[in-house]
Amino acid sequence: MTGAQNIDNGFTFVRSSCPITNGLDIFGDRWTLLIIRDLILGKRRYQDLISSPENIASNILADRLRRLETAGLVTRRAYQQKPERHEYFLTEKGRDLKPVLEAISQWAKKHSPGTAVFGPVD
């Protein structure tokens, strides 16, 4: 069994009542918190999100945005018709992950000294 099966089933079962598990069932993969990082930093549009240096694949980005919307962390608003295009916004539930990102950033700045400083998050 690979991690993929678990990730793909992320919203279909509850693994335990532990709050950490519950959080990881929503954002515990290699991409979701990076999307939330970008939204916190002010990115709104698909083309902006996909241009991040980690080179997320388009199908993964679309899938994660859909999951984040389902989980209530992201909302979207159409800014153009024909073709329809959306902007994505964090809800309070999504913005409240900022301390998680900051804690990860602090850890990595201490233990992976080669990494760049995480920019201001307001």
Added chain:
Amino acid sequence: MTGAQNIDNGFTFVRSSCPITNGLDIFGDRWTLLIIRDLILGKRRYQDLISSPENIASNILADRLRRLETAGLVTRRAYQQKPERHEYFLTEKGRDLKPVLEAISQWAKKHSPGTAVFGPVD
């Protein structure tokens, strides 16, 4: 492309210089932080780790412990020969993830009110 490919290649390439990305390349999956949670809570042995309520598969647990050792977050010490059995300990680098777990726990306690309280972490 699925998340699994990315997770399986977690230690083989650097996605970007962002410290968050760098952290997620080590523990950004649905299992690794749960293993670290258990080690922080005092579990030491494979049988204790595998008995957690999330029902981690044995091959995933073994893989993640090996990765954590490679990444310098965990050390192991043989406590028995024939058959050889090990105890696992967090290094400082591993223990320093406690604020990440606490931030996730705070988020989930606010946004997933059904989850149990995360016990004392000392």
